[in-house]
Amino acid sequence: MNDLWLKVSLSLQTFKTHRLRSFLTALGIIIGVSTVIAILSLIEGLNRSVAEQIQSIGSDLVFLSKSPIVMAGPRNIEEIANRPDLTPEDAEAINQLPSVDVAIPEISQQLTKLKYRDKEVASVRVIGSAENFSKVNNRFVESGRDFTRDDVTHRRALCIIGSYVAKNIFPEGSPVGKELNVRGHRLKIIGVFREKGAFLGQSMDNMLVMPYTFFEKIFPRGESVIERAFFGYSVDIKPKTGQSEKTIDEVRELMRRRHGLSFDKKDDFEIGTQQMLMEIYQNITRVGFIAIVAIAAISLVVGGIGIMNIMLVSVAERTREIGIRKAVGASNQNILSQFLVESVFLALIGGVIGIMFGLILAWLISVVSPLKASVSLWMVILGFGFSAAVGIFFGIYPARRAAGLNPIEALRYE
Numbered sequence: 001m002n003d004l005w006l007k008v009s010l011s012l013q014t015f016k017t018h019r020l021r022s023f024l025t026a027l028g029i030i031i032g033v034s035t036v037i038a039i040l041s042l043i044e045g046l047n048r049s050v051a052e053q054i055q056s057i058g059s060d061l062v063f064l065s066k067s068p069i070v071m072a073g074p075r076n077i078e079e080i081a082n083r084p085d086l087t088p089e090d091a092e093a094i095n096q097l098p099s100v101d102v103a104i105p106e107i108s109q110q111l112t113k114l115k116y117r118d119k120e121v122a123s124v125r126v127i128g129s130a131e132n133f134s135k136v137n138n139r140f141v142e143s144g145r146d147f148t149r150d151d152v153t154h155r156r157a158l159c160i161i162g163s164y165v166a167k168n169i170f171p172e173g174s175p176v177g178k179e180l181n182v183r184g185h186r187l188k189i190i191g192v193f194r195e196k197g198a199f200l201g202q203s204m205d206n207m208l209v210m211p212y213t214f215f216e217k218i219f220p221r222g223e224s225v226i227e228r229a230f231f232g233y234s235v236d237i238k239p240k241t242g243q244s245e246k247t248i249d250e251v252r253e254l255m256r257r258r259h260g261l262s263f264d265k266k267d268d269f270e271i272g273t274q275q276m277l278m279e280i281y282q283n284i285t286r287v288g289f290i291a292i293v294a295i296a297a298i299s300l301v302v303g304g305i306g307i308m309n310i311m312l313v314s315v316a317e318r319t320r321e322i323g324i325r326k327a328v329g330a331s332n333q334n335i336l337s338q339f340l341v342e343s344v345f346l347a348l349i350g351g352v353i354g355i356m357f358g359l360i361l362a363w364l365i366s367v368v369s370p371l372k373a374s375v376s377l378w379m380v381i382l383g384f385g386f387s388a389a390v391g392i393f394f395g396i397y398p399a400r401r402a403a404g405l406n407p408i409e410a411l412r413y414e
Contacts, residue, residue, distance in 0.1 A: 022310075022346060022349075024306075025303075025306045025307055025309075025310040025346060025350075026303070026306075026307075026346055026347070026349055026350030026353070027303070027306075027350070028299055028300070028302045028303020028304070028305075028306050028350075029300060029303035029304075029307070029347055029350030029351060029354060029387055029390060030303075030350045030353045030354040030357060031299045031303070031354070032296050032297070032298075032299035032300035032302075032303055032354065032386070033300070033350065033351050033354025033355055033358060033383045033386060033387060034353075034354040034355070034356075034357035034358035034361060035292075035295070035296040035299060035358065036293060036296045036297075036300075036354075036358065036382070036383065036386065037354065037355050037357075037358025037359060037361075037362070037379055037380075037383050038358040038359075038361040038362040038365070038373075039289075039292050039293065039296065040379045040382070041358070041359065041362040041373040041374060041375045041376075041379060042362055042365060042366070042373050043289060044373075044374040044375070044376060044379070045362075045366065045372040045373045045374035046372070048372075048374050049372055060238070060239055060244045060273075060274065061136065061137075061236060061237065061238060061273070061274055062236075062237040062238075062239060062244065062247050062248055062251065062271065062272070062273055063234060063235075063236060063237070063270075063271070063272040063273070064086065064090070064094070064234060064235040064236075064237060064251060064255070064269060064270070064271055065086070065234040065235075065269065065270045065272070066080065066083050066084075066085060066086050066229070066230075066232050066233075066234070066269060066270070067080045067229055067230050067270065068080075068270050068272075069270065069272045069276070077225055077226070077229050078225060080229040080230075081225045081226075081228040081229040082228075083268040083269065084259050084268060084269075085228075085232045085233065086105075086232060086233040086234060086235060086269065087105070087233060088105040088130070088212060088233065090105070090233075090235055090255070090258065091103045091104055091105040091130070091233075091235045093254060093258065094235060094237055094251055094254065097247070097250045097251065097254065098250070099239055099240055099243040099246040099247040099250055100237055100238070100239060100240065100247055100250070100251075101238045101239060101240045102132045102135060102136055102237075102238050103136075103235055103236065103237040103238070104129055104130040104132050104133055104136050104235070104236050105128075105129065105130060105212055105233050105234075105235055106127060106128070106129045106133070106212070106233065106234050106235070106236050107127070107128045107129075107212055107215055107216075107219075107231075107232065107233045107234070108125055108126060108127045108128070109125075109126050109219050109231070110123060110124070110125060110126070111123075111124040111125075111126045111182065111208070114165065114169065114180065114182070114208065115169070115181070116169040116170065116178070116180060119168065119169035119170075119171070120168075120169065121164070121165055121168045121169055121206065123206065124165060124206055124207065124208055125206060125207045125208070126182065126207070126208050126209075126210070126215070126218075126219070127207060127208070127209045127210070127215075128209075128210055128211065128212035128213075128214070128215025128216065128219075129209055129211075129212055130147070130152050130211070130212060131146070131147045131148055131149050131151065131152055133147065133209055134146050134193075135238070136236045136237075136238045137236065139193050139194070139196070140193065140194040141160060141191040141192070141193060141194075142163070142191075142192055142193065142194040143174060143176055143191060143192045144160070144174075144176040144189070144190050144191030144192060145190055145191050146160070146191060147160070147190075147209075147211060151211050152211040152212065152213055153213070155211060155213040155214045155217065156211060156214065157185060157186060157187045157188060157210075157214055158187060158188050158189075158190045158210060158211065158214075159180065159182075159187040159188070159189055159190070159208050159209060159210040160189070160190060160191040160192065160193060160208075160209045160210075161175065161180075161189055161191075161192055161193070161207070161208050161209075162192075162193050162195075162196075162203075162204070162205035162206055162207040162208070163192060163193060163194065163195040163196075163205040164195075164203050164205035164206040164207075165205070165206060165207065165208060166192045174192075175189045175192060176189055176190065176191065176192065177189065180208070182208070182218060183218050183219070185214075185217070185218050187208075187210060187214075193205065193207075193209075212233075237251065244273065248271055248273070251271060252267065252271060255267075255269050300386055300390055301390075303347075303350065303390060304347075304390040304391075304393060304394035305394065307343055307346055307347060307390070307391060307394045307395060308343075308394040308395065308397060308398055310346075311339060311342065311343050311394075311395055311398035311399070312397075312398045312401070314339070314342070314398070315339065315398050315401055315402045315405075319405060322335055322402055322405050323405065326405075332403040332404070333403070335399075335402050335403040335405075336399045336400060336402065336403035337399075338399075338402075339395065339398055339399035339402045339403075340392065340395050340396065340399040342395070343391045343392070343394065343395025343398065343399065344388055344391035344392055344395060345391070346391065347387045347388065347390050347391025347394075347395075348384065348387050348388060348391065350387060351383050351384055351386065351387025351388070352384075352387075354383060354387070355380055355383040355384075358383070359373075359375060362375070
């Protein structure tokens, strides 16, 4: 331990003698490590935020749809359009499954503009669903009331609006009891959902929900291939606690029977989960993450080359010193370890500064943008690990060169 401390002390003296040179040498490490730490902390924060937002959609939800939740790669749109439509009756049948807590039909359209007197909001998502919409989607009616079974059965012209709609077209006073005109039909507002925030940059509160039975009256379905493929009913399913896998199996078996599929035929429907949504998000961001980290790694390599270069210069400058140390009994191992410690120590100093700069950079980005940083201990350990690895890898050659010097020739060196 004393020998190691002595080597570290000698390294510090060397760096103090050449402060500017040492700083410029470590600059590549500083830039590389700070970039890696900042990127990792922002990605970690984004991952946590997305996971929370997906979780907020509903606890352990299972989604049944005619078309894929996300189109991955080329798909035959005609084949999807020709699949059997999902129906509210499918949701009723799924409701009877032993592992299912509740299942609801859902259908939606995008409304270009929603007006009330001189106020308006754009791109409102209009949803037709059933009385358990709030329960399945973790929604809470903050003012007014929720739908009842009778509202759905009797096709009542009622709606519940999101907080974004309420704030923008009813800035003063309660919207409950007022009426909105949607495609020539007047709907009475019976409630306002509590604010839920944004998901992947899109507000989850810019919405209007009505009974699906009345939705069918306002938005008759078209016959184009795109409309038949993507604008039909889906079913949102909330499994009983801890029975998500069982629910998926039961839903698949039920829907195959309802669609008359033999064992050798593929499913003509899609089943998704929250975990699948998270995996889709991670797949989308993985390529960009790898590219950015690769760029940061290049900076680390450049920093490592700088360390190797400066250590070779140091070996040349200290040739006579090496000769004297060998003459008084220093072994090749002593010389090698001394220069290797200097290389690693220089890299670690750059790593420490880089970690601090990276954390500050991530914090600044989170202050001025919607991105939120999240720092974990493994990131700091990774920063130190990168620095030490660079110092060892690029310090071995100069250290071996110093250790291999002939002491007699070294003593004659001027």
